[in-house]
Amino acid sequence: MYSNIGAKSEIKRLTDFFIQKREEELLVEQFSEISIDKGNSHEFPSDFQYSNQVSLILPDWPQRFQNSEFKAYFKKSLEEHLPAQFKYNIFYLDVNKISLFEDTFFNWLETKKAYNYDQADIYSLQLIQLLKGFKQG
Numbered sequence: 001m002y003s004n005i006g007a008k009s010e011i012k013r014l015t016d017f018f019i020q021k022r023e024e025e026l027l028v029e030q031f032s033e034i035s036i037d038k039g040n041s042h043e044f045p046s047d048f049q050y051s052n053q054v055s056l057i058l059p060d061w062p063q064r065f066q067n068s069e070f071k072a073y074f075k076k077s078l079e080e081h082l083p084a085q086f087k088y089n090i091f092y093l094d095v096n097k098i099s100l101f102e103d104t105f106f107n108w109l110e111t112k113k114a115y116n117y118d119q120a121d122i123y124s125l126q127l128i129q130l131l132k133g134f135k136q137g
Contacts, residue, residue: 053087055131057101060092071137092137101130 056078064070078088093101108123 052085053089054082055089055091057091057093057098058137059098060094065092089131090137091131091134093134097134104130
């Protein structure tokens, strides 16, 4: 089965199966069942508390974001200007992490604009998991 011949045989078997189902005019839901993996990568974290929170994603490579005095001033300014009911998180990310975040964020944004809510929900979950995995600054 783990050979080119085995793979070609399996592809042929599956193709024939779906051709037969199409000829029978069956919907996919009538002959298949989608099972969702119950692992934690497919569900919202139980400690999800991003309501009334602002997450600031900033690069860690500019010199000003490496300066502890500037970071303290920035944090103080946030506390003065954000409404009292809002919490905030600051994430200083390297190039790779920002790139990953941006890709996911812009995919989420495009699916929201296209009213593709199922896909947007998946990207929302990915964004939440990314934020939970980032170290706060």
